[in-house]
Amino acid sequence: MSREILASVDPDNGSVPIALFHDDAIYQRELRRVFATSWLYLGHESEVREVGDYITAAMGEDPVVLVRSADGLRAFLNACRHRGAKVCRAEKGTTRALRCPYHGWTYNLDGELFGVPRRHTAYFHELALDALGLVEVAQLDTVHGLVFATWDAQAPSLREYLGDFLVYLDLMLARSPGGVEVIGGVHKWSMETNWKIPAENFCGDQYHLSTTHASSVEVGLRNKVTEHGHTIHVEGGHSLVRERGGAQAGSAAVTEYTRYVEEVRERVARERGAAAAEFVPIGVGTIFPNLSFMDSVRFRTLRIWQPRGPHGVDVSSWCLVDAELPSELKQAAMRQYILSFGPSGMFEQDDGEIWTSIAEATSGYVGRQLGFNYAMGLGHELPVAEAFGIDMPGVVGESFMTEANHRGFYRHYKRVMAG
Amino acid sequence: MNGDREPRRFPDPGPAVWAEVEALYRRECVLLQAGRYREWVGLFTPDISYRAPVVRVADTREGMVAAEEELAYYDDDHETLTLRAEKMSLTLSWTEFPPSRVRYFVWPLEIERIEATEIRVTSNFLAYQTRLDHREHLFFGEREDVLRMDGPSPLVARRRIVLDRSRLASENISLFF
Numbered sequence A: 001m002s003r004e005i006l007a008s009v010d011p012d013n014g015s016v017p018i019a020l021f022h023d024d025a026i027y028q029r030e031l032r033r034v035f036a037t038s039w040l041y042l043g044h045e046s047e048v049r050e051v052g053d054y055i056t057a058a059m060g061e062d063p064v065v066l067v068r069s070a071d072g073l074r075a076f077l078n079a080c081r082h083r084g085a086k087v088c089r090a091e092k093g094t095t096r097a098l099r100c101p102y103h104g105w106t107y108n109l110d111g112e113l114f115g116v117p118r119r120h121t122a123y124f125h126e127l128a129l130d131a132l133g134l135v136e137v138a139q140l141d142t143v144h145g146l147v148f149a150t151w152d153a154q155a156p157s158l159r160e161y162l163g164d165f166l167v168y169l170d171l172m173l174a175r176s177p178g179g180v181e182v183i184g185g186v187h188k189w190s191m192e193t194n195w196k197i198p199a200e201n202f203c204g205d206q207y208h209l210s211t212t213h214a215s216s217v218e219v220g221l222r223n224k225v226t227e228h229g230h231t232i233h234v235e236g237g238h239s240l241v242r243e244r245g246g247a248q249a250g251s252a253a254v255t256e257y258t259r260y261v262e263e264v265r266e267r268v269a270r271e272r273g274a275a276a277a278e279f280v281p282i283g284v285g286t287i288f289p290n291l292s293f294m295d296s297v298r299f300r301t302l303r304i305w306q307p308r309g310p311h312g313v314d315v316s317s318w319c320l321v322d323a324e325l326p327s328e329l330k331q332a333a334m335r336q337y338i339l340s341f342g343p344s345g346m347f348e349q350d351d352g353e354i355w356t357s358i359a360e361a362t363s364g365y366v367g368r369q370l371g372f373n374y375a376m377g378l379g380h381e382l383p384v385a386e387a388f389g390i391d392m393p394g395v396v397g398e399s400f401m402t403e404a405n406h407r408g409f410y411r412h413y414k415r416v417m418a419g
Numbered sequence B: 001m002n003g004d005r006e007p008r009r010f011p012d013p014g015p016a017v018w019a020e021v022e023a024l025y026r027r028e029c030v031l032l033q034a035g036r037y038r039e040w041v042g043l044f045t046p047d048i049s050y051r052a053p054v055v056r057v058a059d060t061r062e063g064m065v066a067a068e069e070e071l072a073y074y075d076d077d078h079e080t081l082t083l084r085a086e087k088m089s090l091t092l093s094w095t096e097f098p099p100s101r102v103r104y105f106v107w108p109l110e111i112e113r114i115e116a117t118e119i120r121v122t123s124n125f126l127a128y129q130t131r132l133d134h135r136e137h138l139f140f141g142e143r144e145d146v147l148r149m150d151g152p153s154p155l156v157a158r159r160r161i162v163l164d165r166s167r168l169a170s171e172n173i174s175l176f177f
């Protein structure tokens, strides 16, 4: 059954079966093929600055803890090797060791089991502690402080995985000398929809802005969407959409942060040329499978869409700023982020409303037999370098409004799911 | 906030003030339940600070509620609160179109006089929201207001809302608290 569903994933003809968003077998296969093999985002280095700092996160449905040990960052399945109790229960903290609350097995920051109560009297000294360390991810690496990990020892390196997208990530994350940091904590909420719905939206769904976000446009929080920008995807299912002038430009509630972004754009233009400056701020995008971002003229956010069954998503969303910014500008960016995004954001609240209705509207028998339509701009795609005469990787839609990025996402998804 | 509410430290302002505060909160419930957001913004002073900090799972009570300079669900001044109210009043605001049915319960109250013209009101609240055919959300929390008493009727000058839930169970927040 899931084989038939996968066979009808046909982005090159603009169609993806709706069953892909509902089927249990497909979902289980996603956990194995997509989430246990891809590089997944865990958090930002600025959240775990000192030795002993930890945050809890998830990779697919598996809870993990990211901790800084004396040797660097490590990530473990957040489950005790004895009977599986959660070892770290707070969402962040600082600790010298990871002590299980059930029977007290204790692991050091490198995940090694070193403390077992009644090791002599109950275990007769026969328990092999070295074999019972916390289960560690297969690979962990960072790019601009963003921490990624994968369960797949055979996976290519993080840099290979990001591939051509690194150029664009550099533009988003390395445009200011001090790099970026996460401020203020995490927004966490749950939605009843399939994780691919928000992930593909952030790939580059400019098309929904005028209707989904009509009310926020009407009050001036952003200008009417135009036909001008670049909708770009690269191999590997990663993509972004850049609007001319920068996303979220509008007349209402403008702050100094917007001026700061303009200054950065001018500096990048001087240092790296006008073509690169077009990508300040870089816009909206998704790194396969479930890390999305929005870098706008008002704020910058990162978010992950954690799968929770075929009809559930746990969202975690952060505000990301240039580390060197004065605190007033960081605060301005955070307040703008809250105003527009996160569960109460004037934009994101409407996204959540629509996305949950998709799950509801298509889960019936008849609904599941159909396909979603991804035909926009089919056959109207060309290399970025050719379209703009600049030396940048990827493929761009001939017109700004296109589902080329969605198709790139599902093309890669199909490859991964087939393997 | 969030459970470790201080016992009263300032004097009880007396029954006339209690009556005024209860009248204000009754009116606020009526306006919010009816979706009369533009009128609702009229209950706040021009220098309002309206915040709803996020709550995190932390090992200590002190770490649970995000600090003033950290993340919130709402962090609004009069300008942005008006913008939100305006947006929610438009028919193309999908979170309230079709409109939700909402009930607010604000109780019990603790009222203290902190300045000659300012009082502090601390309360628990429950907001029940149901929308479309069967969607339901419950928002429990605590609220701390500073009310300014020098006008014809009290106005809210500062509001802190702490929702008890850490990971919100709803696809969005389209309610004000």
Ligand code: FES
Pocket (backbone or CB within 6 Å): A080, A081, A082, A083, A084, A085, A100, A101, A102, A103, A104, A105
């Ligand atoms: S489950 Fe952790 S010590 Fe028993």
Ligand SMILES: [Fe+2]
Pocket (backbone or CB within 6 Å): A208, A212, A213, A347, A348, A351
């Ligand atoms: Fe949207």
